[in-house]
Amino acid sequence: MLQLENISVRRLDQHILRSVDWQTEEGQHWVLLGANGAGKTTLLQVVLGYLWPTTGSVRVLGKTYGECDLRELRKRIGYVSVQMDMRLEGSVSALELVASGKTASFQLYEPLKDDDRELASHYLREMDAESVMEKPYHLLSQGERQKVLIARALMANPDLLVLDEPCNGLDFPSRERMLSAVSGMTEASHRQMIYVTHYPDEIVPGFTHVAIMKAGRMAAAGPIADTLTDCVLSDAYDVPVRVHWFDERPVVRVARD
Ligand SMILES: Nc1ncnc2c1ncn2[C@@H]1O[C@H](COP(=O)(O)OP(=O)(O)O)[C@@H](O)[C@H]1O
Numbered sequence: 001m002l003q004l005e006n007i008s009v010r011r012l013d014q015h016i017l018r019s020v021d022w023q024t025e026e027g028q029h030w031v032l033l034g035a036n037g038a039g040k041t042t043l044l045q046v047v048l049g050y051l052w053p054t055t056g057s058v059r060v061l062g063k064t065y066g067e068c069d070l071r072e073l074r075k076r077i078g079y080v081s082v083q084m085d086m087r088l089e090g091s092v093s094a095l096e097l098v099a100s101g102k103t104a105s106f107q108l109y110e111p112l113k114d115d116d117r118e119l120a121s122h123y124l125r126e127m128d129a130e131s132v133m134e135k136p137y138h139l140l141s142q143g144e145r146q147k148v149l150i151a152r153a154l155m156a157n158p159d160l161l162v163l164d165e166p167c168n169g170l171d172f173p174s175r176e177r178m179l180s181a182v183s184g185m186t187e188a189s190h191r192q193m194i195y196v197t198h199y200p201d202e203i204v205p206g207f208t209h210v211a212i213m214k215a216g217r218m219a220a221a222g223p224i225a226d227t228l229t230d231c232v233l234s235d236a237y238d239v240p241v242r243v244h245w246f247d248e249r250p251v252v253r254v255a256r257d
């Protein structure tokens with residue numbers, strides 16, 4: 001699905017990414033971990049073709065960047081980030097906004113077709129956000145907006161879905177509801193998910209692999225059980241930590257001894 005080789009990105013004399021290799025296969029779902037500033041969002045910008053790396057080659061969903069039509073490829077990739085907020089003119093309901101995800105262009109001011117309405121409400125239900133369906137998007141809370149934007153991304157039925165810190169700024173019950181929706185989404189067999197966070201405890205059942213970035217490098221990448229270890233995490237975050245597992249979720253604590 002992803003084949004990144006020797007990716008480096010340099011900006012203002014600073015190395016943001018250094019020789020990053022990353023490969024993902026069909027049937028896997030990945031969590032991309034790393035401290036603030038480690039380079040996660042930059043790496044995603046490369047994957048999405050918004051940022052051209054200084055060195056390296058990028059192949060996504062079988063297409064090599066530089067040799068393919070990126071606009072066509074992006075239709076197969078869903079991307080939702082907290083940093084991306086919809087700038088909307090006027091009042092648009094959550095349902096209309098979700099439905100507009102079917103085609104990348106906004107055609108919000110045409111009446112909704114019945115089957116689009118049905119599909120949009122299906123994805124809002126999948127995100128446990130049915131109750132906000134008719135509400136204006138601009139009045140929603142941050143957690144509700146994130147869910148609406150994820151439902152909107154699902155509307156295009158992408159082969160790859162990238163979520164960049166969707167739980168940022170959520171209180172803990174909202175966070176748990178978001179995580180359970182995300183865990184449910186890993187069950188769609190054809191779609192690969194990449195979930196980006198700096199909190200290891202957001203790794204929910206359904207994810208199979210984890211990639212850990214540190215200071216622009218890929219510190220570790222592989223199956224969760226082999227990669228999410230005391231040793232690897234202590235090294236990646238530069239503090240001694242222990243990983244404990246509760247209800248199939250990792251909890252990472254700084255070691256006291
Ligand atoms: N356009 C840019 N120009 C210069 N520095 C940047 C740019 N974008 C990001 N950075 C820097 O690159 C580093 C990695 O940022 P980012 O990829 O956003 O990290 P993360 O998503 O892991 O928190 C940070 O130190 C950030 O300040």
Ligand SMILES: [Mg+2]
Pocket residue numbers: 040041042164
């Ligand atoms: Mg980021």
